[in-house]
Amino acid sequence: MQSSFTGKEIYQHDFDPRAYLETYYGAGSGVFIKDGFLKFVLKNLHKTFTKGGVKGDLLIDIGPGPAIYQELSACEVFKEIIAADFTDRNRQYLDKWLKNESGLFDWTPSVKFVCDLEGSSGKVVEKQEKLRRTLKQVVKCDVTNRNPLAPLVLPKADAVLTVGCLECACKDLDTYRQVLRNLSSLLKVGGHLIISSILGSTCFTSGSKQFSLLTLDEDFLRAAVTDSGFVIKDLELLPRDYDKEMFQICDHNASIYLVACKQKDV
Ligand SMILES: C[S@@+](CC[C@H](N)C(=O)[O-])C[C@H]1O[C@@H](n2cnc3c(N)ncnc32)[C@H](O)[C@@H]1O
Secondary structure, three states: OOOOOOHHHHHHHHOHHHHHHHHOOOOOOHHHHHHOHHHHHHHHHHHOOOOOEEEEEEEEEEEEOOOOOOHHHHOOOOEEEEEEEOOOHHHHHHHHHHOOOOOOOHHHHHEEEEEHHHOOOOHHHHHHHHHHHHEEEEOOOOOOOOOOOOOOOOOOOOEEEEEEOOOOOOOHHHHHHHHHHHHHHOEEEEEEEEEEEEEEOOOOOOOEEEEEOOOOHHHHHHHHHOOOOEEEEEEEEEOOOOOOOOOEEEEEEEEEEEEEEEEEOO
């Protein structure tokens, strides 16, 4: 299995958006459907953007890949969402979704799940149109840059959301700590950082290609987020029985979801 770091250029060249979505989110057979990760993240995002009180003008979604599920709850409480990913193909895929082009991956099951959580079952079409109105821009991003969105300079955001990206983008724990500071620079003081990551794995497979994962654990994340000038407001763990075909496992087979509030720049 892959052991060396597969950086951003490998994503640019080898990461196939559709293959990734089918493998991990495909109805019934998707890895994240079967192991409960998708519902874990959707339930926590719903909690964060309702009872959790996280809302505002701007949310930046860092490393969305071709996925939109992670924005379905946020689009009810943010005026604007900006999606920011490194690869051209992922951004192009999101742009196609925004244009409601035919033949794209069908997110209906995830949209329905979120509508059910919101007590608005049957509003699947309206929910997707709401997200299409709220997701205003899809921009290039490299989280290892001090300004991850350079050359774009945005107003400070009320929230930065990142799911399953940082463990892919960082070659080591020091880089991860620096990336947290980079993401913090995008946020207002009092703004929220929302991270969901896979713990305890070194590699995943998508479209027959292997991509490295920085091996993370709860203790490291708690310390790194706190040391980056945040106070952790919510932290949930999902013990998972990873699909051994798709992931190379170390230990701590779990996923984490955390919400932290920015106290200061560091
Ligand atoms: C496993 S995918 C996560 C996709 C999605 N967030 C999800 O929840 O399934 C990892 C993403 O990280 C992005 N990525 C890798 N290196 C990056 C970097 N240096 N800066 C920004 N994004 C990066 C890739 O383009 C890819 O879209």
